[in-house]
Amino acid sequence: MKTIRAPLELEDIRSLQVGDEVLVEGTIYAARDQAHQRMAEAIRAGRELPFDLRGQIIYYVGPCPAPPGRVIGSAGPTTSGRMDAYAPLLIARGLRVMIGKGSRNQEVKKAMRENGAVYLLTVGGAGAYLAERITAAEVIAYPELGPEALYRLEVRDFPCIVAIDAEGHDIYERPKE
Amino acid sequence: MRQIKVDLIEERVAQAVIDANTVLPKDVHGALQTARERETHPAARRFLQIMLENADIACRDRMALCQDCGMVVAHVKLGQEVQLIGGSLETAINRGISTGYQRGYLRKSVVRDPLARINTGDNTPAIVHISLVAGDVLQITLMPKGAGSENMGQLAMLKPSAGVEGVKEFILQVVRAAAGNPCPPVIVGVGIGGNMEKAALLAKHALLREVGRPNESPDLAELETEMLTRINASGIGVMGIGGNNTALAVNIETYPTHIACLPVAVNLGCHSTRRIKLEF
Structure with missing residues (x-):
């Protein structure tokens, strides 16, 4: 199984094909609806973002509160389609990998093809399992959003499958049996 | 007349929401195991394995099965010969939820107003459905329902000519x-008949029925089996990646309807459909 780690170059992205199972290692950023809305506003207003998007990985998640002795609570993927309105803007700024669940729209796929990005699917509803693979979590922006804050996470052996590759091949559009 | 203190309801609901969010119902766990055995797609089989390991970890560590701990739907069966004392039933249920979601490190996902969207901070209020029945029973079934599956439900007011x-x-x-x-x-919870809101409620009730227990009517049981087979042949598969497991069950409930109506509602429950029944 392939392992990927940020920062990722264009050639790393192009080597990933739809259906490939991959493990994600190292630093990823966690953001969902409201954090995306704020980042998109910042980009449109020409303000600096809380982190440099180039080569990075964003995971669509709004975790549970961390129980005592844990770095994070349950933390599985949320439905990616709600981030479709913002994703092309982030991809144009260098975002290479998105992790979530469910399908993406044509604008996102177009931005992925043009800029070189992939969309990974992980196991929805496996929040406790995936939380065990997150070794560090830190809120880096928008703490007032609670579970919707922007987090920097460290992950190991984080299981994903390539759902849409940089050529636009889509796991959800493959012929069904 | 049997008296039940609402304080007791509050206390039991607080513990029950934690249990519901951390312990996968036995029938759902069993159905996932069966799905793993029969799965033909290698990646889908690994995903099913992860779902089962997730249930084990959640139970062992008292972690939420899913970070979306849902909005709680409470189905209450209240006997006419029960007197609730010490306050309102809905308040007691909501207080229990508030305590449980804090104590259990569960995510609070309810906003006060659907347009202004400010989080209530304690996952209340619940959606409470009360049915008044004969006798002195009190049963409360709690279902923390996540939005990923809830958002995919639909209702159709078909013409009777559309038929089965x-x-x-x-x-x-x-x-x-x-x-x-x-x-x-x-x-897949399906409600057929009644009117608009009745069909939707039947579909939700259908999700409360255990996986593997068919409808008591042989015709409807047959329809459930046929639909399960057809859905599993759709190739959508585990998390949409393909394979032969798209649904664990199709549960259909029906109700009489108007001569001009054929309402159908479909309410989907995820692979970790969570529910717990309290008896008082």
Whole structure:
């Protein structure tokens, strides 16, 4: 199984094909609806973002509160389609990998093809399992959003499958049996 | 007349929401195991294995099965010979939820107003459905329902001429449109008949029935089996990646309807459909 780690170059992205199972290692950023809305506003207003998007990985998640002795609570993927309105803007700024669940729209796929990005699917509803693979979590922006804050996470052996590759091949559009 | 203190309801609800969010119901766990055995797609089999390991970890560590700990739907069966004392039933249920979601490190996902969207901070209020029944029973079934699956439900007011074929086509259409979004393998709750809100409520009630227990009517049981087979042949598969497990069950409930109506509602439950029954 392939392992990927940020920062990722264009050639790393192009080597990933739809259906490939991959493990994600190292630093990823966690953001969902409201954090995306704020980042998109910042980009449109020409303000600096809380982190440099180039080569990075964003995971669509709004975790549970961390129980005592844990770095994070349950933390599985949320439905990616709600981030479709913002994703092309982030991809144009260098975002290479998105992790979530469910399908993406044509604008996102177009931005992925043009800029070189992939969309990974992980196991929805496996929040406790995936939380065990997150070794560090830190809120880096928008703490007032609670579970919707922007987090920097460290992950190991984080299981994903390539759902849409940089050529636009889509796991959800493959012929069904 | 039997008296029940609402304080007791509050206390039991607080513990029950933690249990519901951390312990996968036995029937759902069993159905996931069966799905793993029969899965033909290698990646889908690994995903099913992860779902089962997730249930073990959640139970062992008292962690939420899913970070979406849902909005709680409470189905209450209240006997006419029960007197509730010390306050309101709905307040007691909501207080219990508030305490449980804090104590259990569960995510609070309810906003006060659907347009202003400010989080209430304690996952209340619940959606409470009360049915008044004979006797002195009190039963509260709690279902923390996540939005990934809830958002994929649909309702159709079919023409009676559409018949059973129209109903089948609508069920398939909803499941196909939902694809990987509701976290398949799903439980498909179907309500047929009544009127608009009755069909929706029947579909939700259908999700409370245990996986593997067919409808008592042989005709409806047959329809459930046929739809399960057809949905599993759709190729949507676990999390939408393909394979032969798209649904764990199709549960259908019906009610009499108007001569001019054929309402059908489909409510989807994810692979970790959570529910717990309290008896007082």
